[in-house]
Amino acid sequence: MDGSSVVLAPSVQELEKQGITKVPKQYLQPNQDSILVSNTTSLPQLPVIDLSKLLCEDAIELENLDHACKDWGFFQLINHGVNPLLVENIKIGVQKFFNLPIEEKKKFWQTTEEMQGFGQVYVALEEEKLRWGDMFFIKTFPLHTRHPHLIPCIPQPFRDNLESYSLEVNKLCVTLIEFMSKALKIKPNELLDIFEEGSQAMRMNYYPPCPQPDQVIGLNPHSDAGTLTILLQVNEMEGLQIKKDGIWIPIRPLSDAFVVNVGDILEVTN
Template sequence: MDSSQLLPQNHGSVQELAKELKLDLVPQRYIQEHLEPTFVSNHSSLLPSIPIIDMNDFVGMLESDNGSLTKLRSVCQEWGIFQLVNHGVDKSLIKKMKEEVVGFFNLPVEEKLRYKLTAGEYQGYGQTILHAQDQKVDWADRFYMITNPLHRRKPHLLPEFPPVLRETMENYLLELQKLAMHLFGLTGSAVEIDKQEMMDVFDDGMQSVRMTYYPPCPEPDRVIGLTPHSDAAGITILLQVNDVEGLQVKKDGVWIPVNFLPDAFIVNVGDILEIMSNGVYNSIEHRATVNATKERISLAMFFNPKLEADVGPAKSLTTNTGEPPVYKTLIMEQYLKDFFSRKLNGKTFLERMKIKNGH
């Protein structure tokens, strides 16, 4: 990561700011001038909803019976996001994880600032990382940290969490790691990537977690909780911590709200899986809006290749399909440095990774 690109910032808390605000007093640094509207329909039946993938459909699946894989491929290609049900992660663990995340954001601000971001860092607790003096700030507080490989953990973050939160988080990370590896095997098989290649790339790969608190805002239509983006990840697994919604995805040029199913995870394709699928899959653009009267809390886990792995169209896929590679290949560590350098000259990172005249 090019730390010189990160500017010092206000280490205060949007959560604390929101408690003091009166109507029409949202500071200018949070006001977004040109927010695209959300899709609105007079008939709820006309509102598109993201697809559902049931993990039970893959239990005992035979190679010859690939209907479930065909559906998974179609969903990842057309949407790049789905709700995952019957995922097998223990409900009591999820309930405990939700309680502990809520508890963290309810700590006194002085306690949370023990983990605050410092200049040049991107791990810790704080607001939007600033890359430019005039950059707008998201209406959210975040805690982001790398959790795997273990030697890349910051000793003052997860190891210093309150004991119950630390233990619950460790158990949750292990369960989602297993789930993510299963999903990598399935999404790879659906586009003719050999399972072993997916395991070699992602097993014991780089993993990170982000807890996000979106305070209520008196002017919710003039701020954004999470700036529109696609994830620089293989896949992201999102847990809605409380019942307030705000996640939206951009489909066919319009922003569609995501209505969470009880006990479901939201799984979205990231840039790296789109690259590995040679452009078959869609790294979905998404954002988060905020509520006028209610807080929203979420917990996202990001799963990436190991740092020494190649990031490019999967070799087994291009061999099996005969299709030429659409994207360049980089070592994961270089990929991350390039991504976080922000020197993209007005292009998205995926556009920059595309091979000229690739098709």
């Protein structure tokens, strides 16, 4: 994106701290698609995949994975093997980071030329709508893609936990791609070889309370461009919505589970 065509949006968290009762006009997005809301169990449920069963060569679970990837492009992953203590420390670290004083967070502020960092870059058009959320985005691998003023400046122990977590999640992605290859009945390394020099990035989102929640959006509707997205929710608030068969369905997050999203690259490759 051309740096001359963008500006830096203000922190939504700081805006919310002012005790506003109405959302500024530039955040209002009233014409959103309707969401399927129901208190019954009749709503379509996101598939749940048990990695421990896959590791034990459970043929039925492999079929379940194949179905989830082809019919949903999403699934919740349980028994994923990532250290539970590390996951909890990441949750705590993310919360503490977003609770830092704005003066501290400005040390990580994005620039109009670079998306890595804290903030929310947006196109400087009069009709451009802003999202109700703050973001901290960093590239973790390959190492040369990292910015020297970001990860080394993250407070401890969050910095070391992020390093460990990025390695664990990378291993998990490799494992999932291996099982996806098996489900597709292709050579074991056919997909992995394509992504051997792949990149990894982490995006942390914070969505503050909003006085008009039905008039804003935290993240625009999109598909992920990468290979796999491993989503960790800090709390069990229902915020993620997935469009299936033309309907937006709210996802009920499971405790100790990741939500996995099959990205555009993997879909095209298949």
